[in-house]
Amino acid sequence: MKNFILSIILLSALFSCKKDSETLNPSQPHDSGTGTTKQAVVPIKRFEPQHKSTETVGTVRLNxxxxxxxxxFTDAVVFKQDAVNVQGKPDVLNYREKLVHLIDNRKDTITLNKELFKNHLPDYESMTLQGVMLNHPLKKGFAPLIVxxxxxxxxxxxxxxxRLDSSGTILPNEIDDDDFGTEEE
Incomplete structure (x- = not known):
């Protein structure tokens, strides 16, 4: 009986030693003083905003x-900005592409993106589509849709x-800073 109990103790000691040796992966750096494994810093692709999303803004009447x-916001990246991560190391912040969808009652969609404004943006490469405003007052009237x-x-x-022409082609007209706002300003 003593031999049987002694065999069980030896087997359990053997199995426990085997598990400890398997948890230390020789390819991972570890602290020899404590036997703990150091976590390697894995670069994470950072986005602004962090997640893809959609939002209903409202309704506008055109033509x-x-x-x-x-x-x-899509997975496409339209601008990369140099940044510094939490460890103080150089990093890159990726700005997601923003699209604006105009959906009519037949579910036909006109999609506005940065590319459509390429010929109208002097600093095209460094700009991102930030948003839209609906039925916004200007000093001379109002703009139904501002991008x-x-x-x-x-x-x-x-x-x-x-604005849209009769075929649905966009007609962007830059708003001067002096015209933006209301007559009361």
Missing amino acids: NTSYTVTTE YFCMPDSDYCYRFDV
Whole structure:
């Protein structure tokens, strides 16, 4: 009986030693003083905003047609900005592409993106589509649909009064800073 109990103790000691040796992976750096494994820092691709998303902004009327306006952040990257991560090391912040969808009552969609404004943006490469404003007052009237582009982390922006021709082609007209706002200002 003593031999049987002694065999069980030896077997359990053997198995426990084997498990400890398997948990230390020789390819991972470890602290020999404590026997703990150091975690390697894995670079994470950082996005602004962090997740893809869609949002319904409202309804706008263009050329006697009502459109539901939605915005969408996609996985496409339109701008990369140098940054510093939490460890103090150089990093890159990837700005997601923002799309603006105009959806009519037949579910036909006109999609506005940065590329459509390429010929109207002097600083095209450094701009991102930031958002839309609906039925916004101007000093001379109002703009049913304004699409604006800004340089990330700045107030350097371009705003466009966007209209559609009869075929659905966008007609962007840049809004001068002096015209933006209301007559009361």
